[in-house]
Amino acid sequence: MPHATTSPHSDKPKTPRAKNRSVTATPCFDDLPASAFIKESQLVRNPKHPEIAVLLQISSSTLHRYIKKGKFPKPFKPFGKTTAWLVKDVRQWIDEQIAKAVELR
Numbered sequence: 001m002p003h004a005t006t007s008p009h010s011d012k013p014k015t016p017r018a019k020n021r022s023v024t025a026t027p028c029f030d031d032l033p034a035s036a037f038i039k040e041s042q043l044v045r046n047p048k049h050p051e052i053a054v055l056l057q058i059s060s061s062t063l064h065r066y067i068k069k070g071k072f073p074k075p076f077k078p079f080g081k082t083t084a085w086l087v088k089d090v091r092q093w094i095d096e097q098i099a100k101a102v103e104l105r
Contacts, residue, residue, distance in 0.1 A: 029055055029087070029090075032087045033087065034086070034087055034088035034091070035086065035087070035088070036086070036087045037078055037082075037084035037085070037086065037087070038055070038084060038085050038086075038087055038090055039082065039083065039084050040060065040063065040075070040083060040084075041054075042054065042055060043055050043056050043063065043085070043090070044056050044058055044059060044060050044062075044063050045057065045058075045059065046060075055090070072093055073085055073086075073089040073090065073092075073093055
């Protein structure tokens with residue numbers, strides 16, 4: 001239990017508040033329609049939130065390196081500042097990676 005302290009303006013003990021950040025559950029990637037958008041935070045891991053499951057087990061910098069080299073689809077901005085990919089483009093990229101891995105066997 002958090003350590004309670006007394007506020008200088010009150011006699012009531014004051015407990016530290018947890019940051020009120022809600023993590024919304026991302027729908028299963030397989031259940032998303034091909035026309036849906038997926039954001040970077042749903043694609044790659046965030047070192048600040050390792051508990052959040054992501055689709056690709058690569059870092060953000062690796063994702064951007066892949067984009068720059070043409071190895072991953074380019075994102076677009078469907079809603080102003082929000083950067084996203086179409087689910088169908090990401091699925092196609094994943095299918096291509098699986099096919100390459102199968103060929104190497």
